[in-house]
Amino acid sequence: MTTSQTTDAGAALAAVEGIVGADRVTRGGLGDNTGLFRQRDVLASVKPGSAEQAREVVSAIAAARGAVSVHAFSTGRNWGLGSREPATDTVVALDLSDLTAIRDIDVAAGWAVVEPGVTQGQLAGLLADTERMVNVTVSTAHSSVLGNALDRGVGLRHQRVEDLVGLEVVLPDGELVHVGWWPEQDRKTPVYPHTLGPSLVQLFVQSNLGVVTGATIRLLPRPEALRVVRLNFTPDNLGAATDLLRRWVTQGLAAGVPKFYNPTAARGYGSAPGQFLLHVPVDGTEAAVAALSAIIAEEATRSGVFTEVSTTDATDPTAEHHAVTSLVERSYLGDPDVTDRVFEQKMGMRADQLDSDLGFLFFLPLLPFTAEAVVKAEELLARVHADTGILAGGTGNVLGADLVDLVVAMKFDRADARAAHRALDRLYELFSEQGFLPYRLDVDHHGWIDRVGGRPSARAFARRLKDSLDPTGVIAPGRYL
Known part of the structure; x- marks a missing residue:
């Protein structure tokens, strides 16, 4: 940094301390990350206490005229891809984990307005015993709903980006905008993310065109019943098992996101060494679930492909895999298990130990x-x-x-x-x-965007948008733009 840039960055940090308080600004890097990626040059980590403070921080950084950029994260649990770490150096990290408000919710209409620090366990707990549920992932219950959705994480019902229907965004100049669908005080409108004209929600997915401080998340109908058919098979039957699974999916027998695990991954769910594992969820009414699971089990058994076929692991307390399959079924029903039992079984430790251990x-x-x-x-x-x-x-x-x-x-x-x-x-x-x-992408492979990120003309257009919205680089270069 030049002397002028250092002066501007120092002034920006002083202004930031005036906004959030000196106790919410930590000078230096972000600490360990579980991927052991190179630790970037982070000037400071800022932890706003509200969305309005986050907006004011972005405005203060904008006044630094490009001397420093903002790197925002939600709860920092982007494990294996960089955790809290930015893709580039000379940034101020904007830690949004204290923005934990569920601002509004309408269970009947199927939506909730959440901030970046809202965890899937927090939102799922609020929906317990209702007709709606969250599209949860198999990660820790303490991970961000919004952060994962903005990076196109995959839930147990579908890709989480499909749950984003509206966003509250701080643009690089500090302006606050709402795109997509947002609740209105004086009237109720159908939950529909696109509105008239260009669909703007997706502009802020995997992008650095702004800082997202809130979102309207779609809440899904909770099935009346659900069952996970558990199947094991040997490596030589991987192709045959894939063909069968695709048939069940294409013909509407399976629901949500069926999952298959190679022998290394399957060990986390109790499978014997050398065995692949397949979880096929079915849901609907009690009668539909009984019929569909029976059809899958009968076809699986008749195929001769599988070494084990079970539809009762979750309901039979004596079954060998009863405990883990019960938790899997609960996850498909929107309960991420706040005790993190499956997560800790797979990872071998608590969520708060990953980055250091x-x-x-x-x-x-x-x-x-x-x-x-x-x-x-x-x-x-x-x-x-x-x-x-x-x-x-x-x-x-x-x-x-x-x-x-x-x-x-x-x-x-x-x-x-x-x-x-x-x-x-x-x-x-x-x-x-x-x-x-x-x-x-992870933080060390963000340069691959030009190799695997679509056609050059599309990449050039995205950069034109970035240059237009953020000519001085207020929002730091990220993994995708």
Whole structure:
């Protein structure tokens, strides 16, 4: 930084302290991250106590004339992709975790207005024993609903970005705008995110065009009944199992997001070594669930593909996998389990220990939902293991008849960080060569956006929008723009 920039940055931080209080400004970096990514040059971390303070902080940074930029995060639990860490240096981190208000909610109409610090456990708890539920993820109950949705995280019902119907955004000049659907005091309108004209909500998903300080989230109808059919199979039947699962999805037998786990990932759910695991959720009325689960179980058994087929793990207290399957079913019904039992079983520790004690990386590509693609992806994971010694868990989230979100998770000893990051680099290379492109990036691979982020003309257009809205770079370059 030049002397002038240092002066402007210092003045901006002094102004920020005047807005939020000196006790809410911490000079220096953001601490450990579980991915062991390089720690960036963070001038300070600012923790506003309200959305209005967050807006004023952005305005104060804008006055610094490009000397420093804002990097915003919600609860900081973007594990495996960088946690709280920005993609670039010389930033002020805007920690929105204290913005925990559920400002408004209408259960009957199916919406809630939430701030970035609202966790899925918090919102789910408010909806307990109602006809509505949250589209939860299998991460900790203490993760942000809004932060994950803005990064296109995947819930157990669908991709969470589909739950965003309206956003409150602080633009780079400090102006506050509302886009999409927002509740009105004097009349009730249908919950519909697009309004007339261009649909603006998606402009602020995976972007640095503004800081989101609130959102209207869609609340989903809670099924009357739900069951998860649990199936195990050996690696040689991966293609056949994929074909069967796709048939059940395309013919409407499965609901929500069916999931398949390779043997490394399946161990977290109690499967025997060497076994793949498949969870097929069905929901609806009691009669529909009984009929659909029976059809799937009968077809699965008749196929000879599976080593284990069960529709009663959650309801039979004597079943070997009763405890974990019960929690899985509750998650599909919008209960993220505030005790984090499944999460801690998979990760081996509490959520608040990950950044300091665990080595953990994510790679998140999209696959065609075909047997050929799924088998090829598992072959690539085996190749990375052979090349680097890092064993990856693979969880396939089925997002419809044609698409799978593959969550590749690598837990590693922190002393092996170099090998783990080599494995991450190889995953980017090998999967991209096959056309299996990532839909989320980590902080060290944000430069890949021009390689895997769509056509050059689209990228150029996005940058023109950025330059127009934020000519001095008030909002820091992120992982996607």
